[in-house]
Amino acid sequence: MADPFLSIQNVxxxxxxxxxxxxxxxxxxxxxxxxFLGPSGCGKTTMLRIVAGFEEPSAGxxxxxxxxxxGLKPNQRNIGMVFQAYALFPNLTVAQNIGFGLKVAxxxxxxxxxxxxxxxxxxxxxxxxxxxxxQLSGGQQQRIALARALAPKPKLLLLDEPLSALDAKVRISLxxxxxSIQKKLGIxxxxxxxxxxxxxxxxxxxxxxxEGRADQTxxxxxxxxxxSTKFVANFVGTLNVLxxxxxxxASGTVKINAEEIGLKGKLNGSKSGDTLSLALRxxxxxxxxKAGNDSxxxxxxxxxHFLGSVIRVRVGxxxxxxxxxxxxxxxxxxxxxxQKTEISFSSGDVLVLH
Amino acid sequence: xxxxxxxxxxxxxxxxxxxxxPLIATFEFSLRMRRGEYSFDAYRVVLGDSRFxxxxxxxxxxxxxxxxxxxxxVVPTAYWIxxxxxxxxxxxEFITLLPLVIPAIVIVFGYIRxxxxxxxxxxxxxxxxxxxxxxxxxATLALPYMYRAVDTGLRTIDVRTLTEAAQILxxxxxxxxxxxILPNVLIAVLSGAxxxxxxxxxxxxxxxxxxxxxxxxxxxxxxxxxxxxxxALAVIAFAITWGCMSVIQIxxxxxxxxxxxxx
Ligand SMILES: Nc1ncnc2c1ncn2[C@@H]1O[C@H](COP(=O)(O)OP(=O)(O)OP(=O)(O)O)[C@@H](O)[C@H]1O
Ligand SMILES: [Mg+2]
Numbered sequence: 001m002a003d004p005f006l007s008i009q010n011v012x013x014x015x016x017x018x019x020x021x022x023x024x025x026x027x028x029x030x031x032x033x034x035x036f037l038g039p040s041g042c043g044k045t046t047m048l049r050i051v052a053g054f055e056e057p058s059a060g061x062x063x064x065x066x067x068x069x070x071g072l073k074p075n076q077r078n079i080g081m082v083f084q085a086y087a088l089f090p091n092l093t094v095a096q097n098i099g100f101g102l103k104v105a106x107x108x109x110x111x112x113x114x115x116x117x118x119x120x121x122x123x124x125x126x127x128x129x130x131x132x133x134x135q136l137s138g139g140q141q142q143r144i145a146l147a148r149a150l151a152p153k154p155k156l157l158l159l160d161e162p163l164s165a166l167d168a169k170v171r172i173s174l175x176x177x178x179x180s181i182q183k184k185l186g187i188x189x190x191x192x193x194x195x196x197x198x199x200x201x202x203x204x205x206x207x208x209x210x211e212g213r214a215d216q217t218x219x220x221x222x223x224x225x226x227x228s229t230k231f232v233a234n235f236v237g238t239l240n241v242l243x244x245x246x247x248x249x250a251s252g253t254v255k256i257n258a259e260e261i262g263l264k265g266k267l268n269g270s271k272s273g274d275t276l277s278l279a280l281r282x283x284x285x286x287x288x289x290k291a292g293n294d295s296x297x298x299x300x301x302x303x304x305h306f307l308g309s310v311i312r313v314r315v316g317x318x319x320x321x322x323x324x325x326x327x328x329x330x331x332x333x334x335x336x337x338x339q340k341t342e343i344s345f346s347s348g349d350v351l352v353l354h
Numbered sequence: 355x356x357x358x359x360x361x362x363x364x365x366x367x368x369x370x371x372x373x374x375x376p377l378i379a380t381f382e383f384s385l386r387m388r389r390g391e392y393s394f395d396a397y398r399v400v401l402g403d404s405r406f407x408x409x410x411x412x413x414x415x416x417x418x419x420x421x422x423x424x425x426x427x428v429v430p431t432a433y434w435i436x437x438x439x440x441x442x443x444x445x446x447e448f449i450t451l452l453p454l455v456i457p458a459i460v461i462v463f464g465y466i467r468x469x470x471x472x473x474x475x476x477x478x479x480x481x482x483x484x485x486x487x488x489x490x491x492x493a494t495l496a497l498p499y500m501y502r503a504v505d506t507g508l509r510t511i512d513v514r515t516l517t518e519a520a521q522i523l524x525x526x527x528x529x530x531x532x533x534x535i536l537p538n539v540l541i542a543v544l545s546g547a548x549x550x551x552x553x554x555x556x557x558x559x560x561x562x563x564x565x566x567x568x569x570x571x572x573x574x575x576x577x578x579x580x581x582x583x584x585x586a587l588a589v590i591a592f593a594i595t596w597g598c599m600s601v602i603q604i605x606x607x608x609x610x611x612x613x614x615x616x617x
Pocket of ligand 2: 046161
């Protein structure tokens with residue numbers, strides 16, 4: 001990146017002799033929304049806390065706006081942060097909470113009040129200034145926490161699983177709201193989550209973390225469709241894995257059970273006789289033959305889940321079971337368990353996992 | 355069901371009798387100063403005594419300073435231990451319990467040896483210095499109560515996250531303690547303060563051996579030389595203590611409802 005706003009360079013962090021973050025590198029452009037996605041315990045929070053200044057990295061540095069902030073205290077970094085547990089000050093009203101950072105910064109009263117009102121408007125809770133945190137729902141509290149973080153006009157916004165304590169409906173609406181506020185203000189944002197749907201739907205880019213490392217960094221489209229490691233492929237989205245053996249490396253022929261498919265140009269360097277894991281997204285597989293799909297396999301319907309507009313079908317293919325989605329059509333009956341069937345896909349959609 | 359309830363009431367009645375009969379008897383006795391009829395003469399005499407007013411005023415002043423010292427000492431300490439050094443908590447708790455185990459007389463003899471007028475720190479060389487030492491000694495005596503009260507208060511809030519939320523908003527330590535921590539444990543601090551007050555008002559050993567004109571030695575003096583007034587004083591002292599306790603109870607209702615731990 002030509003001129004990153006936030007630059008994390010070779011950061012490592014150990015607690016005692018446990019390495020929690022191992023050589024983490026990331027450049028984030030101004031105004032970009034980047035998510036850290038990964039399973040529990042992979043070091044997302046730790047990395048975020050290093051950016052905030054709550055933890056000191058064991059090695060490496062953090063630059064914000066081109067300035068090395070590695071040695072700066074959290075209160076000198078001009079960062080806004082939203083915590084999973086809301087962390088509103090229970091003794092202060094909503095307006096006082098939002099105004100906290102302004103008061104600390106010595107902003108004159110009238111100006112601070114105007115900013116508080118503006119923030120209450122942005123989070124669409126204009127009449128809530130006089131309430132106390134305990135009088136608010138979780139979703140409202142988290143919006144106040146967002147307003148509080150944004151009120152002092154920070155250059156960088158950090159959110160650590162801000163939605164995970166909320167129920168599903170609020171989570172989705174707040175997700176959209178956070179993203180639209182972020183876009184409107186153009187604030188550079190790092191969002192930590194272990195929910196892939198959240199990361200995919202909100203982010204400009206996603207960093208998939210695994211055991212303290214950034215396994216892959218890319219747009220949601222890239223991460224989902226072109227996962228670069230087995231871990232990413234498995235962690236993001238549902239994945240069907242078929243075990244195969246290369247029967248002819250030169251022509252790219254791979255044998256799955258007794259059937260063969262052609263994967264020319266995808267086997268980079270594997271030899272005949274090698275076994276491979278082939279991964280396919282459910283939406284890349286069709287039930288029955290379909291124009292444009294060059295590969296077919298036979299199987300047996302194992303399971304049918306009627307989900308309304310889509311029907312999720314599980315098909316046994318040899319030892320493997322693959323999931324695929326078909327759209328519900330009122331005129332044709334859904335597949336029946338036990339029925340023999342064919343599945344088809346385009347060899348271009350196959351991810352070869354090494 | 356019936357019988358268990360009967361026994362419960364019986365135990366309650368015995369307990370209440372054990373507690374109230376001496377109190378009622380004392381009260382009754384305190385009303386008998388005037389021969390042949392009940393009167394509040396003893397109270398009038400006590401409350402009108404200039405030495406009562408002086409010693410009581412002195413003790414109240416000392417109590418206020420003790421509370422201030424205790425708060426300044428305990429709130430940051432308990433906060434810091436919760437935030438950064440939780441592994442030290444058992445040790446600190448043990449230390450704060452020591453004043454319950456070590457008699458005040460040991461403390462006061464230690465003081466007299468350490469801070470005599472010939473020592474490098476001659477606290478006892480002047481009346482003000484002795485007052486200061488008395489306040490420090492009382493803060494020590496009240497430490498078990500003050501520390502426990504504050505620590506319990508801190509347990510009800512998410513100290514670490516609130517601290518970090520304030521820090522990232524630009525606040526320094528003084529602001530965090532004054533605007534975030536203290537207000538949220540204020541009720542706990544106040545209950546610690548009233549316990550301290552109750553202790554200081556009646557304390558005898560330290561004040562007497564340091565020879566300060568405090569309420570405790572006055573009580574003792576009256577008790578040794580008069581008949582009805584000590585009973586009146588005892589009732590007054592009880593009323594003060596109970597007053598403190600009720601204030602704690604009332605304040606507890608106003609405790610800020612924690613948003614971090616919704617019911
Ligand atoms: N202060 C600490 N001392 C020791 N170990 C720690 C400390 N903080 C975190 N860890 C360890 O570091 C690892 C990563 O923790 P971290 O909180 O960064 O994970 P995470 O990715 O945020 O997980 P989650 O999704 O559960 O929040 C965990 O194994 C955790 O036990
Ligand atoms: Mg975390």
